Amino acid sequence: MADPDTPFAVVDVHRTLRNIARLRDRADRLGVTLRPHVKTAKSLDVAALLHEGAPPCPVTVSTLAEAEAFADGGYTDITYAVGIAPQKLPRVIALLRRRVRLRVLLDSLEQAVSVAEAAHGAGLPLPAQIEIDCDGHRGGLTPDAPRLPEIGRVLHEAGCLDGVLTHAGESYFAHTADDRLLAARNERDTAVTAAERLRTAGLPVHTVSVGSTPTAHAAEDLTGVTELRAGNYVFFDLVMAGLGVCDLDDLALSVVVTVIGHRPEYGWILTDGGWMAMSRDRGTAAQPQDQGYGLVTDLDGTLVPGLVMTAASQEHGTLTVRDGARLPDLPVGTRLRVLPNHACATAAQHHGYHVIDSGRAAGPAPVIQAYWPRVDGW
């Protein structure tokens, strides 16, 4: 890790595999299919760790660019979990024609009519899921929404109704295990209630999809649910550690930076990793323990006591100490790693990942073993 010019993003494959195994075991116990959201890593190489050796697994994507890249990579079972803009349907149909089972998401009659018309025009089914709102976080229909059966019927009559999908987005603010368990129960109950309402109206519901990283790690009973989604968990981050969903030593993504200056009069160490490398995400600002732009470790991954990245400009990071810690002596040229607030946002600032394996002891600092590119754009 002394070679590439800083800043650069590092993925620890040892921690990633451990995180992946943890949720896979949970999904197996809960009896549901796991459909990881690949929006966090946006990497075919990271996704390959999800199904090591086995055929590609079902995945969730946040953009059609991801859907296309994963289709190119052999993935044939993909859910595009952002409400569909009708103008994007030609790209969806192009993927369906390549025998990729791509599902779209919608929560309005106008979208359902667009999907039905596009399916009719293309002469093939265009599987769609109805977005259900379980916690007022973002989009979706509540299970008792008057329009729900009508939307279901429009889709069903066009051969497009696949099921329902919900996401407990508010669980990112659930700070206790009890709160996350309640959020998971609510997410499951809401999705199942919506599915039952459609079935009662005579509409077949195949997929009942739930998930978020906090609820996926909290759920105890997913009866009636067919699949579980989560994305952030492959890397985890300071927000998830702050909630208690993971430990700090589960964090698999970090950014390597170099010390470029000191302001001893202010207690600052300056680095070449600014918001361009970390993103502007300050997710922990809303948590009891604000972690600034990130916690700092040495190249080996050991936390430097009390050292936090507290400010960022485009290509400058400012490190300070807290909790009475002594400002460490880190000369110009010293390389450090910064653990991010939000893995999805920090990863998005980079074109790819330098890959290390902290499970292989190989001297004081892990060795870079590969470079894994990311899918970018829309």
Added chain:
Amino acid sequence: MADPDTPFAVVDVHRTLRNIARLRDRADRLGVTLRPHVKTAKSLDVAALLHEGAPPCPVTVSTLAEAEAFADGGYTDITYAVGIAPQKLPRVIALLRRRVRLRVLLDSLEQAVSVAEAAHGAGLPLPAQIEIDCDGHRGGLTPDAPRLPEIGRVLHEAGCLDGVLTHAGESYFAHTADDRLLAARNERDTAVTAAERLRTAGLPVHTVSVGSTPTAHAAEDLTGVTELRAGNYVFFDLVMAGLGVCDLDDLALSVVVTVIGHRPEYGWILTDGGWMAMSRDRGTAAQPQDQGYGLVTDLDGTLVPGLVMTAASQEHGTLTVRDGARLPDLPVGTRLRVLPNHACATAAQHHGYHVIDSGRAAGPAPVIQAYWPRVDGW
């Protein structure tokens, strides 16, 4: 603008040229060379607007990737305005060998020694500027720092001393014209004082460089200064408009998004432009008028009264109204533009710009005339 799939970034070349002309006229009146910072647009095509038809102008860069891309584009006078990490000097020397006059920045004796040794090893001068701190914003030495003459001497004896550079980073929080004028005076005075101190020590100082977008637009006297830097001004943004440095109709960068849903019970309009498209930057949160993630216009660039992007997830934006405005009727599929908090951060979320010219009236919405790629990475 109805064709490309959303979200995508748009640059209005009409506004960009007006912004460029405004600061060029100021620099001419002030009698200083303008050295634009290309870190905002990171585009050779946008940079070409800075010197239309004329040979490439001096530029400032924030990464060596920019320096290399601009060298490839014919720019030969480049300042890399981030404190140099010694490990990066081989790339600097490679550019110098290509007859690019690339200046590096430093504020410590250890960096000066590294630069002197690298210059000696390469057998060529490696021009360096000493970073001066004028307002406690980030790095640099104060003009009275004991080490300043010593650092200057190390550089001078290696044939590397080019001059001094300062940046009034705190001017981004100067909310009145008087405050910005004071910041500009202080920036100039500090740089000139540092230069005089070095000269008094018998050290030649060629370049005395100052600048930030707020101070560049406020300075009235730059006696003793040789060059002015600014970057954000080519596009401007809501932070600069909030300060009063520009008007809302100077903002040249926006992001086109599509309405993908509604939550009338919450007063929300949902779009496909989340933080991936806008960045997580919330610079206006620290201003008297918080503009959320951005103000919303129609495709023509006319503000939709009261409509603000108030929340973002990765690929979702939430629009709400304020000031008692009526929630507008914007059906699924409607395209809008969002004006960003911070142009540098929002631009960085995109691989390039779709280019329009609002000066050419051509129907209700401007027409895309070109696609200009960005330089990314480090």
